[in-house]
Amino acid sequence: MSNLTIQERQFRGVTILDLAGKITLGGTNKQLHDAIKRLVHEGKTQIILNLEKVTYIDSSGLGELVAGFSTLKANNGALKLLNVPEKIVDLMTMTKLYTVFE
Secondary structure: OEEEEEEEEEEEEEEEEEEEEEEOHHHHHHHHHHHHHHHOOOEEEEEEEEEEEEEEEEEEHHHHHHHHHHHHHHOEEEEEEEEEEEHHHHHHHOHHHHHOOO
16 A cells, blocks of 8 residues: 555646655655656656655655656756755755755
C-alpha cells in the first residue's frame, strides 16, 4: 500500500505535482520517479514539487529529488520545490542539498 499521493496540475506551462504523505525507500520513491520520468517523456520539463503535505522523507527520498533534478537538467528543464516543511528544510540543510534546489 502506498503512503504517497501525487496530484498533477498545470499552471502557465509549468507542471505542479502536489505530493502528500511519505517519500521513502520502495514504492513511494518509485512513484515519484515514474511520475517525473513520464512527464519528461511527455515533454513537460518545467516541474514544481509542492511538498506542503509531505510528512516524512528519508535519504532515499532525498536521493530521488536529486535524481529528478538531474534528469530535468539533462533535458533542459528545471525541478523546483515549493512549500517545503521545516523538518525537510532542516534535513536538506544538514545534507547541504539546500544549495541544489530553488
